[in-house]
Amino acid sequence: MNSRRDFLQKLTLSAITLPLLPGSLKPLNLPEENPEPYQGKVLRVAILGLGSYGTRVADAMQTCKRAKLVGAISGTPTKLKEWQTKYNIPAKNCYSYDNFDQIKNNKDIDAVYVITPNGLHRDQVIRVAKAGKHAICEKPMAINAQQGQQMIDACQAANVRLLVGYRMHFEPKTLEVIRMRQAGEFGKIKFFQGLSGFTIGDPKQWRLNKELAGGGAMMDIGIYSINGARYMVGEEPVWVTAQETKTDPVKFKEGVDETILFQMGFPSGAVASCLSTYSMNGLDKFYLNGEKGFAEMQPSTGYGPIKGQTHKGELNQPHITHQTVQMDEMAAIIFDNKKPEVPVDGQEGLRDLKIIDAIFLAAKTGKKVELKA
Known part of the structure; x- marks a missing residue:
């Protein structure tokens, strides 16, 4: 690919x-x-x-x-x-x-x-x-x-x-899992797993250029697990740890990550374990575990249809083109000041960037990095 x-x-x-x-x-x-x-x-x-x-x-x-x-x-x-x-x-x-x-x-x-x-x-x-x-x-x-x-x-x-x-902030199966979590149907959230990755092709493409991409897999596909952990757990992480693996330093030059395993901790005690990679195919899965139940989505962030199940059965909300819903909803945000269930404003984007910065630092230093509120 x-x-x-x-x-x-x-x-x-x-x-x-x-x-x-x-x-x-x-x-x-x-x-x-x-x-x-x-x-x-x-x-x-x-x-x-x-x-x-x-x-x-x-x-x-x-x-x-x-x-x-x-x-x-x-x-x-x-x-x-x-x-x-x-x-x-x-x-x-x-x-x-x-x-x-x-x-x-x-x-x-x-x-x-x-x-x-x-x-x-x-x-x-x-x-x-x-x-x-x-x-x-x-x-x-x-x-x-x-x-x-x-x-x-x-x-x-x-x-x-x-x-x-x-776009996932408007996706119906994703919103149903969020609704269930908000309603307490999973009980106290304990654990989230996010797997995001594929095998990248052309080594000359901009996604493998540090200046244009800002990194490698983390900036392209890993951000889905970061953002997904936040809206699935329903909290902001307070610390991260990370470990980077690079098997092809020619293709993945300095500053362009190939594979990063990272962990996040949340105020409630919930933890997340995530994988971001450009060297493994078919990784598009979220798993949320609570004291009373679970949710599993695979694929979890593709263009659709998203598929998933919880301890109560299969998620069966029909699929609609994500970008169509996103753009109509953004019109409502701009013109009607509508408040989406999960924010899509600049502050939401900034939160993910702060976490990415911390993950890169943790991978480089080998130390736990605390996140400020």
Whole structure:
């Protein structure tokens, strides 16, 4: 496999509609079988970075009710031409990486979704904020916590929203496990396991370039286990330990991690044991254990369908395209100030970055690293 995108794409099947979720969680704004035409405000989005995932988001947005693809930003002129035709995007809403600051004068664009290599996120989001547009940024939000804070500060100064592409925060089976945990159905949470990994291909790709990626597997796939541990356990970790293994120092150069085992401890006494790797296939599993029951999800973070079970039986919420739900929900966050069950704002992205920084430090020093609140 060439990338995480290829790995997750293999898990994708065609979407079907989804009924309202059971339990105490608020229902998502999901498509109905015969929906009434939406009459409210629509979030008009330009996508910055027209690669494979940018295309996936663009395709998913074609069935959104509250979000619409209206613009494109790329360093490749031929891609801009292709997107104009494929998605009916006006030429005046297409920009290059050099001139996209001009979106400041384009009243047809409300937000820009940054889907570029991690190392470019900070500068591009800050430029979006200075242009007065809301910023949606793919995860990880930046390559370290310092950069993440700079992005948050820039968006606050410009009075625009900063949201992060945590699509799993809107995924129905994931939300059902969170609902069960909140309702006490697992009892006191004791343990979480997260396995995230695949065998990466092309050694020349940007994901193996420290400057562009900010690391290796941890920044690409390991972040799923970090974020998953937080929303599954329902707490913020207070310490981490980590051990790094590297079998191919030619492919995985200095600062580009191949495999990291890491552990997290939570205030309640719950612990997490996680694996992030670029050298093992088929690792996409979450397991949560409590005094009264368990939840197991495999695949746990792929594009879908997510599959899982708990001590009460199989999770049977139907699948719907993650990015469609995400973009409609982000429109509700921006326009209606809706509070999602699991945050997707800049502070949420920053929390993951602080943990990643601590994991890298723990792997380097061999010591437990305490996390500040």
